[in-house]
Amino acid sequence: MAPKEKESDIYNVEKPISTVGIKYINHKLQFLSPNDWLDGRRKDDNLEGLWRIHDRLYDLDSFIKKHPGGPEWLRITKGTDITEAFETHHVKGVAEQLLSRYFVKEATTPRNSPFTFNQNGFYKTLKEKVAKELPNIPKHAVQQSKVFADIIVASYLVLCILATYFESFLLGILAGYFLTLTVNISHNFLHQKDNFRMYYFDLSMMSSREFRISHALSHHLFPNTIHDMEISMFDPALLLLPKKKTQLRKYLSWLSSFLLFPTITMKGYFDTLLTEKKLRINTLIPWISLLCTYFMTSQDLTICLKMFVWIIFWGSLIFGLIGKTAAHHHPEIFHDGDTARPADELDFGVHQLDAVSDRPNITGSLFLVLTNYGDHALHHLFPTLDHGVLDSLYPTFLQTCIDFGVDWKLYSSGELVVGALQQLARDKPNSKPPQPLKKKN
Template identity: 30%
Template sequence: MIPSLPSRGKQLLESPFIWLKEKAEMDRKRTGVPSNMWYVQGKIYDLSKFLKEHPGGENFLKLTQGQDITEMYYAHHLNLDKCQAILNKYYVREADRVQQYFNFDQNGFYRTLHRRVGDYFKVRDKGPSLSMKLTVISVLFAFCLTFGLTCLYQSFWWALLCGYTLFVCFGIAHNFMHQGPKQPLRYMSDLLFFSHYHWVITHCISHHHYPNSNIDFEMTSMEPFYITTKSRLPNNRFLPYYINIVFGFISTLQFISTIIQIIKGEEQLRKEYLIPVIEYIIIYSFCLDGALAFKLFMAIQCFASFLSLKYPLIIHRNNFNYSDGSTIQPSNDYGIYVIQTTTDHDLWIQFPLNMFLFQSFNHHILHHMFPTVDESRIPEIHHILEQTLKDFNLQHILKKYSFLELYKSHNELILEKS
């Protein structure tokens, strides 16, 4: 079991950089990795001279300096032969201790699947398809249209519809956030109160590589408001009554937290933090009523926040998946662990329709294992996953559900622990 970090239960209103600091301290104790270097599968590397040459941008490496980045290394790089040749140039020494979160055995399930997926994309594009590009245009148009109609008619119905299109915008942003810091579409998440700069830490680094664990920021940060990896919490008997309201305001709470950190001098003001403020000013310029403008603006933000949090939790937190304290024995193989903590559903709903309905998360298992593969390409490699499971006699762990089954299981989990 992965140990908890000290800030657990206080993370919702704290800077995600505290999580990074605590994770680095824990990795230093586990592996002996120096604060200015990086640990990858038993070896210490000094990548400081490689930062500007890194194809994925220097931000990911800067944020994870002094940490074990083994999971990130494998999940984000499909051509391991090329990457390993580069990595070898920056080798420093063997690690003091080898204590990895997961096993990446050469002949294990995940590494085998990784090789096959890597071979598949050697001759194919893993980036955005034409369908994805057209979807981006459609979603942005839908958001601008509904936002404009909200301003024009000052209607809460239009505001809610705009909130839904913002939920889809966030799904698009999520897809491109994983494809590097040079992707301008990552800024679509800043239309919502969720800063893409923070989500690189809380989602791309934390949640993606340690789902449902004690260091999954997206799970532990909502304690004590939501049942996560602890078996019971003092106020959980009221959970079914207030949790959806909490989901609606979490993005607002994180935005307020960011403002407080800027005032304290703990974080610098970034230009994208002003995007939601500009949205409010635009609404106000139409209705010239500060209170009404604020209500319309918050209707958009809260509905998008609710959808963006409620749905992902349903596919991770249910009675079918592993989390700390459950009866399921977690695997040390990274790929099997991802399957144990993540659930696909309704696979017959393909891109682009699933982007509008589910942010493409109904094909979520392979996205967790290979986040740099564009969401529109994920269905192409599902047959590789099924064949690899068959070769390892693991077909039984890949369960297929409908959204309604997952929703029911999620509610049962909440009610039985509330």
């Protein structure tokens, strides 16, 4: 009998090593699906179907249908450590008061995550200040986000119809761009409690449910680490962590970064459909634009399908280019493999700012922020807050950064595009850890 292959042999890729102390999830290494990632988390956390928050275990089964944020958040996180999600998704302090009703027992093992939430640390201090600020922020900012989202979706559908009616590939590319804007602006609503605007995301053939896992529960909580699905799910096609790379693999990443998202978008849609063998609302929504073009243009179905695929292709391509150059990937931004902070400085909020940057040319315009992943640092710290309120939090945020000596990184859009290409080719870890925090008296 032939010896059993090791997982690293099967994929012929060096297994990443976490320098922040995160354990790689107990699953295959490459092209993880969101369900793979959750399965791995459940195996590693080993919570027997309970939910872990800090060092206590809770049974939230009876609370799922009553959860104000919607049942899906609790259903998909059952059996996992949700400490980071709980802290960032509940800003006002109400949820903590309910937890005692569902307490089961103390945890007997340390958490698999190294990030801390010390009461006097950076994140908890900022969170307390933000909670006090929120009642003073005008409500119209949130309404403005909704209006922008609805206008963009309507514009996308109109452009789909026009592109198909005139059989115009140029109009199809413009429709693809508006599909990207639709996806990007729906991202604001995906992080919030269940709402119909989060389903705008599904027009792209990507799944809002799966994006909540890969983006909100993986990328947002563990950015630029080996737990970040937006890095690990594309390995080895995109090698964003600083590890050993051949010259060919370095620069092939540049090419694959252009073509990867259109391929993965369509493949992922049909893989999910065949795997789950059932129709969800997410599965049906992508075909709305095709139905609109078929019934409103009187074109042959073949032409409608051709334009539909063309628009999805360009929407996916532009989405990938914006998403991978928006905030996280630059050689000066921390990536797992680089020298990390000492363990006593791994405050959750501090790590977020080590792994994220903002663009001065985007910040300040709500439309640009919503459609180009702006106000990224504040969004990572408080993802469930509507982007419309984030601008009002800057004075509090910046003062807290000064108080703790935390660096807020700023790069132009051009610098981040160039930086993302450099990061794909980078194989040498940064030897210097991020800027140390101020010592408290």
